[in-house]
Amino acid sequence: xxxxxxxxxxxxxxxxxxxxxxxxxxxxxxxxxxxxxxxxxxxxxxxxxxxxxxxxxxxxxxxxxxxxxxxxxxxxxxxxxxxxxxxxxxxxxxxxxxxxxxxxxxxxxxxxxxxxxxxxxxxxxxxxxxxxxxxxxxxxxxxxxxxxxxxxxxxxxxxxxxxxxxxxxxxxxxxxxxxxxxxxxxxxxxxxxxxxxxxxxxxxxxxxxxxxxxxxxxxxxxxxxxxxxxxxxxxxxxxxxxxxxxxxxxxxxxxxxxxxxxxxxxxxxxxxxxxxxxxxxxxxxxxxxxxxxxxxxxxxxxxxxx
Amino acid sequence: xxxxxxxxxxxxxxxxxxxxxxxxxxxxxxxxxxxxxxxxxxxxxxxxxxxxxxxxxxxxxxxxxxxxxxxxxxxxxxxxxxxxxxxxxxxxxxxxxxxxxxxxxxxxxxxxxxxxxxxxxxxxxxxxxxxxxxxxxxxxxxxxxxxxxxxxxxxxxxxxxxxxxxxxxxxxxxxxxxxxxxxxxxxxxxxxxxxxxxxxxxxxxxxxxxxxxxxxxxxxxxxxxxxxxxxxxxxxxxxxxxxxxxxxxxxxxxxxxxxxxxxxxxxxxxxxxxxxxxxxxxxxxxxxxxxxxxxxxxxxxxxxxxxxxxxxxxxxxxxxxxxxxxxxxxxxxxxxxxxxxxxxxxxxxxxxxxxxxxxxxxxxxxxxxxxxxxxxxxxxxxxxxxxxxxxxxxxxxxxxxxxxxxxxxxxxxxxxxxxxxxxxxxxxx
Numbered sequence: 001x002x003x004x005x006x007x008x009x010x011x012x013x014x015x016x017x018x019x020x021x022x023x024x025x026x027x028x029x030x031x032x033x034x035x036x037x038x039x040x041x042x043x044x045x046x047x048x049x050x051x052x053x054x055x056x057x058x059x060x061x062x063x064x065x066x067x068x069x070x071x072x073x074x075x076x077x078x079x080x081x082x083x084x085x086x087x088x089x090x091x092x093x094x095x096x097x098x099x100x101x102x103x104x105x106x107x108x109x110x111x112x113x114x115x116x117x118x119x120x121x122x123x124x125x126x127x128x129x130x131x132x133x134x135x136x137x138x139x140x141x142x143x144x145x146x147x148x149x150x151x152x153x154x155x156x157x158x159x160x161x162x163x164x165x166x167x168x169x170x171x172x173x174x175x176x177x178x179x180x181x182x183x184x185x186x187x188x189x190x191x192x193x194x195x196x197x198x199x200x201x202x203x204x205x206x207x208x209x210x211x212x213x214x215x216x217x218x219x220x221x222x223x224x225x226x227x228x229x230x231x232x233x234x235x236x237x238x239x240x241x242x243x244x245x246x247x248x249x250x251x252x253x254x255x256x257x258x259x260x261x262x263x264x265x266x267x268x269x270x271x272x273x274x275x276x277x278x279x280x281x282x283x284x285x286x287x288x289x290x291x292x293x294x295x296x297x298x299x300x301x302x303x304x305x306x
Numbered sequence: 307x308x309x310x311x312x313x314x315x316x317x318x319x320x321x322x323x324x325x326x327x328x329x330x331x332x333x334x335x336x337x338x339x340x341x342x343x344x345x346x347x348x349x350x351x352x353x354x355x356x357x358x359x360x361x362x363x364x365x366x367x368x369x370x371x372x373x374x375x376x377x378x379x380x381x382x383x384x385x386x387x388x389x390x391x392x393x394x395x396x397x398x399x400x401x402x403x404x405x406x407x408x409x410x411x412x413x414x415x416x417x418x419x420x421x422x423x424x425x426x427x428x429x430x431x432x433x434x435x436x437x438x439x440x441x442x443x444x445x446x447x448x449x450x451x452x453x454x455x456x457x458x459x460x461x462x463x464x465x466x467x468x469x470x471x472x473x474x475x476x477x478x479x480x481x482x483x484x485x486x487x488x489x490x491x492x493x494x495x496x497x498x499x500x501x502x503x504x505x506x507x508x509x510x511x512x513x514x515x516x517x518x519x520x521x522x523x524x525x526x527x528x529x530x531x532x533x534x535x536x537x538x539x540x541x542x543x544x545x546x547x548x549x550x551x552x553x554x555x556x557x558x559x560x561x562x563x564x565x566x567x568x569x570x571x572x573x574x575x576x577x578x579x580x581x582x583x584x585x586x587x588x589x590x591x592x593x594x595x596x597x598x599x600x601x602x603x604x605x606x607x608x609x610x611x612x613x614x615x616x617x618x619x620x621x622x623x624x625x626x627x628x629x630x631x632x633x634x635x636x637x638x639x640x641x642x643x644x645x646x647x648x649x650x651x652x653x654x655x656x657x658x659x660x661x662x663x664x665x666x667x668x669x670x671x672x673x674x675x676x677x678x679x680x681x682x683x684x685x686x687x688x689x690x691x692x693x694x695x696x697x698x699x700x701x702x703x704x705x706x707x708x709x710x711x712x713x714x715x716x717x718x719x720x721x722x723x724x725x726x727x728x729x730x731x732x733x734x735x
């Protein structure tokens with residue numbers, strides 16, 4: 001199962017908000033939608049949800065135009081959207097029914113999800129009486145109640161404590177494994193790395209980078225090696241001498257203890273480096289290629305343009 | 307349609323279950339019951355006051371009369387007693403200064419000196435603005451003069467009293483609508499209509515802003531079409547309003563016909579005796595007026611981001627509504643219900659509910675006029691509904707400053723165009 005966003009364009013008044021956006025999200029894997037504030041993430045999501053009509057382009061589900069009456073979509077907006085002054089069960093059932101469930105099923109789903117979230121005791125409480133993290137859990141229950149085939153989560157982790165974040169992670173992973181198409185938008189890169197196989201970075205209404213995270217990382221030069229050891233003071237002069245001409249620099253990493261950063265002229269020389277270090281009998285804790293972090297990539301692609 | 311019903315049910319039960327709704331309904335019902343009981347309570351209290359008087363030894367308040375004109379003590383006393391049955395009339399010859407002292411010390415309730423046949427001096431301690439004593443006394447003394455004059459002409463005092471106190475009894479037969487009879491009942495219904503339309507219309511606008519403010523809209527808008535949300539909300543709140551009105555009106559009817567059946571003063575009974583037909587028309591025009599205004603108020607409310615902005619946005623509509631009310635009130639009080647202005651107002655959607663209702667209730671209006679007015683209003687309900695849904699669609703996801711009218715029109719046009727293009731594309735594929 002697959003969700004295709006194809007060639008979407010949208011403008012509000014004179015302002016062009018989306019320029020030729022194309023994305024593919026597959027079931028069983030989450031797609032991370034990244035971008036700074038105002039990059040067009042929410043507009044893209046709203047077009048998928050059918051709140052806005054695109055000026056151009058189409059949304060396909062399994063190759064056919066997405067029929068929102070037949071395909072169940074769960075959406076969790078960034079700006080949380082529930083009634084603070086209404087009872088939790090009432091509004092959950094109401095939303096599920098608007099999404100096409102009948103009353104009995106909605107009731108059952110409400111109980112099931114409140115139970116799953118550990119929120120059973122709050123069932124008849126008003127939403128506003130709950131803490132922010134608990135409200136968030138209710139919001140997630142509202143999103144998942146209709147057993148969605150497509151799940152769109154906009155900043156699901158903001159405001160959660162680690163325990164609740166863990167619960168949320170488990171639930172989302174379950175849904176991904178269950179075969180749902182998951183679209184995930186967040187500023188918290190660690191969550192993106194944890195959940196998403198692929199990402200798409202939006203900047204100024206355009207997609208500036210998309211693909212599998214591993215592929216993207218591999219596309220960066222892999223000539224930077226980090227060696228962790230208690231003996232880096234001895235290692236540094238050794239490397240410079242042992243591989244002279246092949247090493248550009250060997251300096252301790254700033255702010256990190258016992259880590260030496262070695263930049264090679266040629267990435268393939270890392271095997272020789274590893275060989276030399278082990279032959280010499282250094283006590284090595286870790287030896288790895290320094291990949292750019294998601295943060296670095298994000299900043300690199302979104303620094304300019306808005 | 308299913309969505310409209312679901313939204314309707316949710317809005318209705320949401321409205322009816324709120325504390326403010328329950329409390330305001332309860333207060334209204336309690337007030338009505340109080341009003342129903344009150345006349346009875348007051349009357350019984352008053353009669354017990356009067357009942358206590360004759361048995362007690364306390365003296366009745368004394369009215370002193372110094373007669374320098376007629377020198378007919380008995381006749382003067384008799385005449386004044388007709389007007390002041392609860393007072394003792396005392397004839398005296400004291401001078402003005404002495405009378406003033408005694409009135410001031412409240413030995414006398416008041417005193418009057420008859421100087422000449424048509425001139426007297428009235429001595430009282432406090433002369434209240436609301437006191438009717440002045441005119442009562444004038445009346446009594448004028449009648450006294452007339453009796454004296456008639457007596458001089460040879461009419462016996464009894465006959466002259468009868469002649470002077472004779473009163474015409476009039477039966478009225480109206481062939482059209484009797485305005486004198488239904489002025490007050492129409493007035494009451496008109497006020498209820500006016501208040502109900504604006505009260506429930508504002509309730510819709512407040513709900514819309516609250517949904518936007520709490521971002522509940524973000525979820526809703528992805529579950530149902532804006533048109534369905536709008537219609538469900540307006541109809542749901544309207545039904546809640548009707549429920550409240552029915553509760554209040556039935557309380558009034560029941561209490562009027564049971565508790566205060568006998569004790570209610572005739573004037574109030576007149577005010578509250580609505581002809582069935584008029585009530586039905588009030589209901590029809592309430593529904594039409596409510597839809598016209600709540601669609602507009604709801605659409606405008608969707609443009610506000612916070613409840614503080616709401617008043618500014620809806621004030622033009624509210625001004626039009628108040629103007630409509632004033633026009634109708636003016637026409638009612640100046641008895642000009644079928645003037646050109648009122649006839650025009652009966653066909654303008656903003657003024658029609660109040661204007662046409664008042665004309666129907668208080669004058670003769672041809673059936674085609676009523677039907678035309680209702681048709682105009684139905685058409686505008688449809689148009690305003692569609693317009694409101696379109697504005698709502700734009701407004702609900704727009705935060706920050708409310709857009710200017712020109713911007714709204716531009717956005718509406720754009721939306722219309724893209725909808726058209728989309729429909730055309732759908733047809734092609």
